[in-house]
Amino acid sequence: MFCSGDDTSGHGVTGRLSPADSDYLAGARRRFVRRLMRATLAVPAALGLLIVFPSLTQASIGVGVQGAPVRLRAVAQPGSSYALPPVYVVNTGTQDESISMHIQRLSHGPGRTVPSSWIQFTDNGMQLPTHKSARIPLELVVPADAAPGKYLSDVVVVGSAAISVGKTNLGVAAATKLEFSVGQGSGPRLGFPVWILWTLAGLLLLAAARLAFRASGPQVRVARKPPSSTTHYQGGSS
């Protein structure tokens, strides 16, 4: 077998190959043909997949929120503010989204509906890149005239992106429960264990009783006469 080509200096090169070189070249040609056939088949196959599964190429909007309810462990007191656990949100779509949150009663069950003005959001309307997550802090502000009892509503996370069908904007939202209780308005607590409060109260009562006793009660004065070293007895004799 002959082969021809150009060397690096630009001169033509012609020569006869050994059988081993010839086999090597034939194998290389076969490998090239196989790769070419694979590439030729792969492109239509990929196109076919995209036709059968168009969602592979579709833009999508998506949002996720933590499944666990947002709960305040302590009993909220009227006139106080509380930091609620941050809410986990994630962009499950294929585009960057604007994430907004609001309070809405969607869940069924006992409990008063949480007025939306009680919950304040930080970073509401934040931009969240695709497949990224964030934790958004919430604050519960209980007005002084809040009715006591259990409260239930939902934290609704809305994802918005520039996706529309004709003149229809498509939106997604996910909600998780918001639960807390409001106690009777008995003033702020100091956070001490109950037994300490009882002890202090008893102590104060004791001190007050002692003061009252000292101020109004009868006083008994006890004086001790210092003992003298000699004792004189005077006796008479008749």
Add this chain to the structure above:
Amino acid sequence: MTTRVWAVLIVAILAIAGIGAVNKSAQTTTIPGASTSATVNVLPTTRSITVSPGEATFSDCHRGQWPYHSTSTLLGQPNGECSVGTLGAHGKYPITIDNLGIPSNIEVSASNAVPADNGARWQLCSTQAHPACTGPGGAPGPNQYKARTAASGELNTTALTTDPACDFVFDANGGCRAARGQSRREGIKLIGPARFSDSSASFTITITWIAVAP
């Protein structure tokens, strides 16, 4: 002398209280035996939903009366009808809704239609919910429209309202419970107003799918 005694007594009580508090906190963190512990933080389980609109626009329009009879892509009046996708037994339903997270109820709502000049809106009405459609036979009245989602094989169509309502596509038994990973393809049908006062060439509505706790 007595004041000092009382001060000592109060300090002692507070000290005992402090010791009690420390002991209490120590009880919750002490690990018995010669062992060690490590905590791993995990991603929270999520309730999530994804909507893929597909290659679709409002089309397949019909009804209306001359000179406002609908064309294939333009809504006419009175009560012209358009759809996203072609609805019916062998129709095409281009919008895909995926419940990616934990099992949830899938609900859907729509907004009023906003004209391009932000003028008089079309109010979303319903035959079963408030506000009611004021046209004859439950059709939308002036500056009203109604819409519903639809899917192949769906037993109960979902009339859209401004408040989220069960999207029956997800549960053949009449609910809207979606399992993890469950997806459905849907279309939208819209019936326009008997007549509309705003002269804008386009109106925009927003349809929102929401995943809520069952």
